[in-house]
Amino acid sequence: MSPFPGRRLRTLVPALLAVALLAGGCTGLAGGGPRASAGSLAPRVDLSGRTYVVGSKNFDEQQILCQISIAALESAGASVTDRCNVGGSDVTRQALLSGDISTYWEYTGTAWASYLRETRTLPDDQVLAELRTRDRAQNGVVWLDRAGFDNTYSFVVDGATAARLNLNTISDMAAYVRSGQPGDVCVETEYASRADGLAGLQRAYGFELPRDRRETLEQGLIFQSTADGVCLFGEVAATDGRIPALGLKVLTDDRGYHITYSAVPVFRADVFDRAPQVADLFAPITAALDQQTMQQLNGRVSAGGQSPRDVARAWLAERGFIGS
Template identity: 80%
Template sequence: MHPDRSPRRAAMLGAMLSVVALVAGGCAGLAGSGPRAASGSLAEAVDLTGQTYVVGSKNFDEQIVLCQISVAALESVGATVTDRCNVGGSDVTRQALLSGDISLYWEYTGTAWASFLQETRKLPDDEVLRELRTRDLAENGVVWLDRAGFDNTYAFVVDGAEATRLGLRTISDMAAYVRSGQPGTVCVETEYHSRADGLRGLQQAYDVEVPRERISVLEQGLIFQSTADGVCLFGEVAATDGRIPGLGLTVLEDDRGYHITYSAVPTIRQDVFDRAPQVAEVFAPIAAALDQRTVQELNGQVSADGRDAREVARDWLAERGFIG
């Protein structure tokens, strides 16, 4: 028997690997760690020295970029920040906020309205946000700050050349194509497949039933390339993802207005907010600067170009003068 394969050495190696795994698991985000963000224009208006925050996010690129923006912004005004970016899906991340595992994260108005409050009313986003602020504070102790200027709603995309060849411009066109029985897979990610405001509602709104064998449930990150490669004819994606222009995909118009608005808003526990309400002044100028094009570009740097989300976030904040 080779010495490195002896039972004792194998046991010791297993124990060492277990310790390494535990350390790595407890240090999420360590690989992207580095110096604290230096002071910039945010620090001229706000001082959060002595305050502590645990910042979380959901598990996709846009959320991780927003999380890293939040971490750097709070560091730049003197706060002590724990990076818990990439907590999990919507329900897991929301529960982490409610239970106090994290202090804040960016949530979307549409997600909170349809999934958390179980609302089916179609209201303008201004009214949705107004109700969310009132009800989430009263019922759950969650404060909604200023929303950003972009809409990360659901969208369906088709490869640009295929969209032209088949005359696909709208989701109504997609529905007619599916009803015709012509070949082509509809690819959706897990949440959209299971949520009431996802594929089920879309089929009702557009009077179409997609045959089960023509639905493929994929990780969202795979849908973009799979659609560009022709594996998926129709792909469900986030409207702000930078891979849409990068891969030459065409967004189909939601001509019946089915998908509600998904404005991104920092949400923070009331007890954390009440310690230092001026935290809202940190996020207000950032939210105002995050428009649709900016977010799509930031997302593209991570999703399409492979850059580290932490670097992308800090470069953008520094370019805007928010941090040093």
């Protein structure tokens, strides 16, 4: 992933962003149902007269979080435009910085490694503290409280295959690759190119993945491909609901290579400063989103076929955050 702000992003992203916003945001602009009604969040914050454009990256978890933000803001009286599914990390980040969206959910690890280009390994508390200081000062981005789940990178194997081959850790995966035995490693495009992705993993675990043993797939295809044996090892997100649904085994990152990816609502500073009480709106939501909850919500979309909007609003209503 390219650092921000970079010259390549300044020249390439605007054109890509225009296409992505039209393609990804058109569903939300067309409607999609009634506004969320007031629940327990509304007495905390009155956002009447405020307007927000809410965006997200282009995978299920991000779109669920986007719909959570939309419903929460609506329930407090705000006018909201749905721009969920903007695109990948770089495009969505640029949409925030350029003012095309007001807010989205970002991950501490992504910002730390890819936007700030940091290589230091720090506890997530310290990472978030530095992000709050530096990202506001340098880029006008405000970071709120983090949710209680870690959407870090993980490698999975079909459960029965893992038991048969005694694969339990990423060190086991590295040893298997070094042995030359058959079996492909499937990764998504972003992981294959990120500074904190595949290249660093090979250095950390001391193996070299031959090009003919690597398959680059859309993330959504990796789960089933691994369950079906097309991929022996698949790179996935730790909170995805398809992991338990398909009987996949997560390999332990025994050398602690992958950093923490806590999800945090981020806002343009100029938008946030007009109504800083919006932080109080999101505080109970981030407190309620733990690892198990996020994996269950993801599973309702990725494995259950429900829409991110329906899943988000059902969960918020179950918690009493919005009206049922």
